[in-house]
Amino acid sequence: MLEAAAAEFAAYGIAGARVDRIAASSxxxxxxxxxxxxxxxxxxxxxxxxxxxxxxxxxxxDAQNLPGYAVALYDSYLAAPExxxxxxxxxxxxxxxxxxxxxxxxxxxxxYDAIAEAxxxxxxxxxxxxxxxxxLVVALAGTWSxxxxxxxxxxxxxxxEHERRRAALRLVVGRALVx
Numbered sequence: 001m002l003e004a005a006a007a008e009f010a011a012y013g014i015a016g017a018r019v020d021r022i023a024a025s026s027x028x029x030x031x032x033x034x035x036x037x038x039x040x041x042x043x044x045x046x047x048x049x050x051x052x053x054x055x056x057x058x059x060x061x062d063a064q065n066l067p068g069y070a071v072a073l074y075d076s077y078l079a080a081p082e083x084x085x086x087x088x089x090x091x092x093x094x095x096x097x098x099x100x101x102x103x104x105x106x107x108x109x110x111x112y113d114a115i116a117e118a119x120x121x122x123x124x125x126x127x128x129x130x131x132x133x134x135x136l137v138v139a140l141a142g143t144w145s146x147x148x149x150x151x152x153x154x155x156x157x158x159x160x161e162h163e164r165r166r167a168a169l170r171l172v173v174g175r176a177l178v179x
Contacts (some may be wrong), residue, residue: 001026004108010082013089014044030148043069048090056085056107063114064123066137066177067170073141074169078155078162088147108134125177133177140173 004026008017021041023030037043058080059072077084091100101108108131117131126134144153144165153165 001028002047002050004028005043006051006082006086009044009047009089012084014041016101017044019043039062044090048086051083051086052101052104052107054080056101057103058083058110061111061114063111063118065126066133067173070137070141070169070173074144074153074166077142077145078153083166084142084145084147114115122179125179127176128177136138137173140169140176 001022005017005022008022008025010146012018017040019033022028022031022043033043037046058076059069062069082158089102095102099105111134112130115124115133118124119130119133120164128136142148144151146152
């Protein structure tokens with residue numbers, strides 16, 4: 001049922017999702033879903049919490065190779081675009097400003113700590129807070145994601161196009177964040 005709800009929320013957002021469609025696609029009684037989660041908002045929270053580790057940890061993090069991490073994120077966005085859309089709906093409908101992981105800071109903190117260590121070692125540029133370095137890498141990796149305002153890549157595109165984008169990501173992230 002949570003898988004059906006994740007697909008529904010990723011496609012339509014919180015406001016546009018319909019519990020009737022989730023019930024029909026999952027084979028779960030609508031009244032039972034309300035008993036379990038209290039509301040459609042409660043169901044979204046359960047879906048987001050369940051998917052959060054996939055969203056944050058879809059790619060192993062390597063502060064020593066931020067360009068490679070950005071490329072791996074790009075690939076993950078192609079493979080699981082629904083994760084990007086879920087995060088975007090949460091941003092649009094629930095957390096319009098501030099940290100989208102508020103209340104779940106422990107998920108990102110190890111990444112920030114690794115970036116800080118890489119900065120101390122001179123492997124990542126200093127003068128930028130570790131959380132902001134991470135945000136920049138994620139944003140650059142999402143340049144062609146399902147929520148791009150310019151162009152959304154799809155897995156079915158010519159492999160050469162993906163290689164060209166990967167090379168661009170490596171180059172830009174490397175020049176911007178690696179001394």
